[in-house]
Amino acid sequence: xxxxxxxxxxxxxxxxxxxxxxxxxxxxxxxxxxxxxxxxxxxxxxxxxxxxxxxxxxxxxxxxxxxxxxxxxxxxxxxxxxxxxxxxxxxxxxxxxxxxxxxxxxxxxxxxxxxxxxxxxxxxxxxxxxxxxxxxxxxxxxxxxxxxxxxxxxxxxxxxxxxxxxxxxxxxxxxxxxxxxxxxxxxxxxxxxxxxxxxxxxxxxxxxxxxxxxxxxxxxxxxxxxxxxxxxxxxxxxxxxxxxxxxxxxxxxxxxxxxxxxxxxxxxxxxxxxxxxxxxxxxxxxxxxxxxxxxxxxxxxxxxxxxxxxxxxxxxxxxxxxxxxxxxxxxxxxxxxxxxxxxxxxxxxxxxxxxxxxxxxxxxxxxxxxxxxxxxxxxxxxxxxxxxxxxxxxxxxxxxxxxxxxxxxxxxxxxxxxxxxxxxxxxxxxxxxxxxxxxxxxxxxxxxx
Numbered sequence: 264x265x266x267x268x269x270x271x272x273x274x275x276x277x278x279x280x281x282x283x284x285x286x287x288x289x290x291x292x293x294x295x296x297x298x299x300x301x302x303x304x305x306x307x308x309x310x311x312x313x314x315x316x317x318x319x320x321x322x323x324x325x326x327x328x329x330x331x332x333x334x335x336x337x338x339x340x341x342x343x344x345x346x347x348x349x350x351x352x353x354x355x356x357x358x359x360x361x362x363x364x365x366x367x368x369x370x371x372x373x374x375x376x377x378x379x380x381x382x383x384x385x386x387x388x389x390x391x392x393x394x395x396x397x398x399x400x401x402x403x404x405x406x407x408x409x410x411x412x413x414x415x416x417x418x419x420x421x422x423x424x425x426x427x428x429x430x431x432x433x434x435x436x437x438x439x440x441x442x443x444x445x446x447x448x449x450x451x452x453x454x455x456x457x458x459x460x461x462x463x464x465x466x467x468x469x470x471x472x473x474x475x476x477x478x479x480x481x482x483x484x485x486x487x488x489x490x491x492x493x494x495x496x497x498x499x500x501x502x503x504x505x506x507x508x509x510x511x512x513x514x515x516x517x518x519x520x521x522x523x524x525x526x527x528x529x530x531x532x533x534x535x536x537x538x539x540x541x542x543x544x545x546x547x548x549x550x551x552x553x554x555x556x557x558x559x560x561x562x563x564x565x566x567x568x569x570x571x572x573x574x575x576x577x578x579x580x581x582x583x584x585x586x587x588x589x590x591x592x593x594x595x596x597x598x599x600x601x602x603x604x605x606x607x608x609x610x611x612x613x614x615x616x617x618x619x620x621x622x623x624x625x626x627x628x629x630x631x632x633x634x635x636x637x638x639x640x641x642x643x644x645x646x647x648x649x650x651x652x653x654x655x656x657x658x659x660x661x662x663x664x665x666x667x668x669x670x671x672x673x674x675x676x677x678x679x680x681x682x683x684x685x686x687x688x689x690x691x692x693x694x695x696x697x698x699x700x701x702x703x704x705x706x707x708x709x710x711x712x
Contacts, residue, residue, distance in 0.1 A: 282308045282413070284705055285438060285447035287420050288468065289316045291691055292677025292698035293453035294395050297412045299702025300451075301399070307412045308445060309399070310438075312419040312463050316399075317392045319455065319462040323691060324380075328388035330366060331359045331695070332688035333379040344684040344693065345485075345547070349657045353665075353696040356703075362695045369394045378540075380687050418443070423471055425670070434671040435475075449672050449705045451665075453698065456651025456678040457482050468679045469654070476669045478656040480681045484648030485547035486690075488538040489560075492638040495604050499532035502598050508563040509541050511549060513556060523558070524548060527566065532601075537637070544685045547652040550642040562635040564597060573629055585618040589628075592617040596632065605631040650690050654681040664704035665697055674701040 286297040289311035297309040323329055334340045337354050341347035363373055363381060371394050372384040383391050399412040418440045426436040437446040454468025469479045510525040524545065531539035552558045565573060580592055590613040593602035606613040609627035611620065620628075645651070655675055659668050667673040676697040684690045 280443065280445050282306045282445065282447040284308070284449045284451065284702075285310060285445050286451045286453060287438070288453035288455060288677070288679075289313075289414065290453060290455055290464070290677060291317065291320055291694035292455075292679075292701075293451070294399060295695050295698030296451045296453055296674075296676050296702040298395075298399050299699050300449075300705050301412045303706030305706060308447070309412050309414045310418050310420065310440070310445070311414065311416050312467075314416050316396060316414070319459055319464055320392055320691075321388045322459065322462070323388060324382060324688075326388050327382050327386040328391045329380050329382060329688040329691065330371075330373060330391065331362050331381045331692040333359055333363070333375045333381050335360055340689075343687070343689045344682055345652060346657055346682045347684070349660075349662050349680075349682055350693060350696065352663050353700045354692075357696045357699040359692055361699075362692060365695075366391070366394070369398045378687050415440075419467070420471060423475060425475065428671055430671075432671040433476075433669070435673055449674065449708065451674040451676055451698075451701050451705070452679055453675075453677045453701075454679050456654060457645045458484065458486075458648040458651045458678075460645060464651075464678070466651075472655055472675075472679070475667075475673065477659055477667070480653040480656055482645075482651050482653035483547055483550055484642055484645050485652040485683045486543040486649035486686060487546045487550075487643045487647050488533055489536045489542050489546055489549055489642050490640045491536040492640045495607070496532060496536060496637075497534055498604060499601055500534045502532045502601055503539060504530045504564060504597070504601075506566065507541060508566040509545060510561045510563070511545065511552070512559040512561070513552070514559055523552065530562070536640075540686045543649065546642045546648075547683070549639055553639060553641065558639060560637050560639055562637060564601075564632050564635060570629055570633060573632060574625070577625065577629070581618050585616075587617050589613050589615050589617050589620065593628070605635070608635070649686070650683045651678055652681075652683045654679050657681050663700075665701040666704060674705065676701040 283305040284300045284307045286293050286309045289309050293309060297307050301307040340354055341351055344350060366373060371391055373381050374384050375381050420438050420440060422439045424436050425433050428434045435450050437444050452468050455464035457466040458464055466482060473479055507530045508525060508527045511523045513521045513523055526541050526545045528541035529539045530537055530541045580595060589606050589611050590602050593605055603613050609631045611624045611628060660675055665674045665676055677694040682693055684693055
């Protein structure tokens with residue numbers, strides 16, 4: 264593990280309080296925005312409320328840091344996001360290939376795993392953060408000393424003051440910290456959403472933005488576990504399944520109702536419900552539907568086998584092992600604890616000799632495999648959610664520059680905007696891309712040429 268990646272104790276903050284660019288929030292988007300602007304020769308300050316950079320970054324990929332997803336087809340890439348069309352330009356300029364090249368340039372070799380997930384070759388988020396730290400503080404500098412980023416830790420923006428520019432448009436004149444004021448030509452808000460608030464991602468940027476006249480789409484937890492009402496789920500904690508299918512129905516007309524959406528992927532049972540990529544990726548939609556009406560969720564535990572094929576496989580096993588119990592037969596398809604639960608749901612004695620099952624019992628077991636009904640009680644809140652759905656309205660942001668359409672010298676990047684992605688590196692890629700676009704747009708502005 265890279266020593267000191269979480270501390271950056273050696274960084275020295277410049278004494279001046281006037282800058283070309285002030286970036287608020289030192290998460291992935293903020294670090295990328297600050298570094299990109301500084302590479303152009305801009306005098307940049309990066310303001311962070313924590314005592315370290317990238318606190319939330321260290322949690323990604325279970326500490327391994329899922330840097331991006333190697334989906335290089337941009338049309339397919341944007342399909343993995345809520346409001347993904349907004350990101351098309353950002354990805355066309357600085358997409359997965361560019362971020363992989365960027366990390367290679369700053370000393371992080373990567374590997375691509377199942378689902379096109381990209382990780383550092385050493386599986387170490389600390390190493391990624393250390394490389395970013397070196398990038399921020401060691402950019403090639405000019406003779407005037409510009410090029411590296413000034414970083415101010417343990418500092419929170421409490422208010423923002425505005426004035427009108429020569430054209431009569433509102434602009435930020437300065438930001439107020441506790442005990443200090445900072446002025447800059449341009450400002451980038453990269454304060455994140457509301458997920459994992461203990462990392463500093465507490466939604467404070469929303470309030471600052473609303474005070475400036477921006478609209479905030481209601482923030483909701485996303486990529487969060489789904490809590491179920493069924494008590495039997497407690498017996499399945501820790502069981503993971505590959506490539507299952509989850510289908511969500513509204514309870515209107517018909518036995519199942521109207522299909523709303525479905526998702527395929529890996530599933531993990533928790534002590535209170537379901538998690539894993541398949542559940543996490545639908546959690547925001549589930550939460551939204553629960554606020555409006557009830558829903559029904561069905562799990563297809565064996566989506567590669569249709570009913571007829573599954574029945575044929577069961578019959579083949581029964582012919583070969585006529586004395587096996589129901590529990591043992593089902594354990595050929597799923598873990599034993601789950602097999603016991605499924606037999607109970609189907610109303611079949613788990614210790615019954617499987618060859619003695621009736622046709623009705625066999626049908627009920629197949630139904631349990633192919634259409635296991637569960638009841639969503641809620642999704643876990645922001646303390647558990649990996650990202651936030653909602654944020655600054657995209658109608659108020661220029662997608663080509665990430666510039667505010669309301670405040671003349673304000674830009675946004677990262678989770679603060681109303682875009683979120685599926686699991687698998689997509690959310691970090693959004694942060695890298697929008698941070699880069701904002702930093703580049705500022706670097707090309709007339710005032711910094």
